[in-house]
Amino acid sequence: MGLRLTILGCHSAAPKSNAQPSAQLLEIDGHVFLIDCGEGTQLALRKNKIKFSRIKQIFISHLHGDHYFGLFGLIATFNLLGRTEPLDIFGPKGIKEIILLSLKLGESWTKFPLRFHELTQDLSHVIFENNRVKVSTLPLDHRIYTNGFLFEQKTKERPLDVSAAAELGVSSAYFNKAKQGHWVKDESGKEVDFKLITKEPTPNISYAYCSDTAYHKTLEPLIKGVTLLYHESTFLDQHESLCQTTKHSTAKQAARIAEKAQVGHLLLGHYSARYKNLEDFKSEAQEIFSSTFLAREGAIFVIEDRARLELTEI
């Protein structure tokens, strides 16, 4: 198990048959998260053969239509499919009001619990945590209140080096303590460094979703060293002047923040409809940050070998 990211939609603005608005399905250690939900997301889920019932948490970055207009229909479909499991929806204040209004107008209350977690803070904070993954907000700089999301695999226990522990005379009563990174004692009562009887754990995988946003310096420390950064690149450098008013980024700016934050890999998306050749985004970014990938509808990115944290597109 590792990370598996399915791109359901990665274009800005109006949906077209070959250009769907934002939506991604993220799996970390088997836990499934839906990030953004533009119109047509449920169709994209079907196309990618994703079981609807696996989705337990939905994270909405902001309330521009191309990031959440598919949520009304997805909730209706969950209901039609007989869902009983709770659904957690994280998103800006207002999302609860409009979803509940749609249910009220249609007299179509869900038969499963809808739990809203409305976001209003301007500082990064943890909004979800389970036994394997922690999710925090990444405040972004857009025309309306917008958050990116940081998904982090939780720190794992250090694997025990059984023969080293036996050799140094550490009793099994101390094993858990050592695995959690604490010094222990040998049979004679002498202190033993946990590093001597445990191995380095495989690195944690982390994923940062940053869309929509202008170039936002404040983001750097928050996404420092993440394994994979998805950063919007609505424009190419030649249209950089449009970024100020629209509060979007260029591929170059996305690459610059990837480089400064020393991330593992950069994934570009949220392309403006004006561009025909997406490869131009990649080549522009790669001049600054070489490990750049392009999001495309239906593409799947995986990190299987956690020791190497290598990203591959399948």
Place this chain on the structure above:
Amino acid sequence: MGLRLTILGCHSAAPKSNAQPSAQLLEIDGHVFLIDCGEGTQLALRKNKIKFSRIKQIFISHLHGDHYFGLFGLIATFNLLGRTEPLDIFGPKGIKEIILLSLKLGESWTKFPLRFHELTQDLSHVIFENNRVKVSTLPLDHRIYTNGFLFEQKTKERPLDVSAAAELGVSSAYFNKAKQGHWVKDESGKEVDFKLITKEPTPNISYAYCSDTAYHKTLEPLIKGVTLLYHESTFLDQHESLCQTTKHSTAKQAARIAEKAQVGHLLLGHYSARYKNLEDFKSEAQEIFSSTFLAREGAIFVIEDRARLELTEI
């Protein structure tokens, strides 16, 4: 010019790649109306190469998601495309509140006037009229407040029979009066029947959209003799028992009302996802009403020869 109906979506419930929720584009004498607007309607409009700017009026039958969840995105796209022309939206009370809330939350006010016409009445009444077409509501029997819509070509002038008028000695000063169906006078002051100096006008075309509804007897006089009736047939007769709770109809019931109202042609749609073979709907209905057609995504139905009112699928 005549009637041209493009089926954008004709299935019930959740959208699938080969089964889109309700939406139709109706053209009468070049005037374009959008009827219902399920999720994905803007994609279907693109697929069918329909210019978005031609849509001036949208009619929403009821506030179940499969009939209007595409409206949020369509309005956003109108805005992106730089629309300045007003847009009229007819639909149940509540539609204004939810559309305005979506615009407020996204801080995405339209640059064109949005004019809402909220419907609350339980009796058929005229809601729109221009120089060629009149639109009335058709109150239906569904789980929530629902209207069908009746589109009627306005009565045309009677074409003048110039030689008959000359023969009977009617002065050209009387021609307009006769064309509008009034008796006139000849040179000697004698009364002349307008029918003697004018011809029968070609028949008016009318289209009734009835979805969603249970079998609704009250509908009969309102749709008496319409050229084309679209009537929902969510179920086949074998599942008639489901109609009571869901307030839907079977193909047989749709055919029965078509027969009783002596309509020209019947078009079936809003099929439940449980059925694989849509031909079963047609054969069930044709046992009662022979001129039955099946709506299918992308199908276009036209009445070009108004004298004959023949419906053809192109």
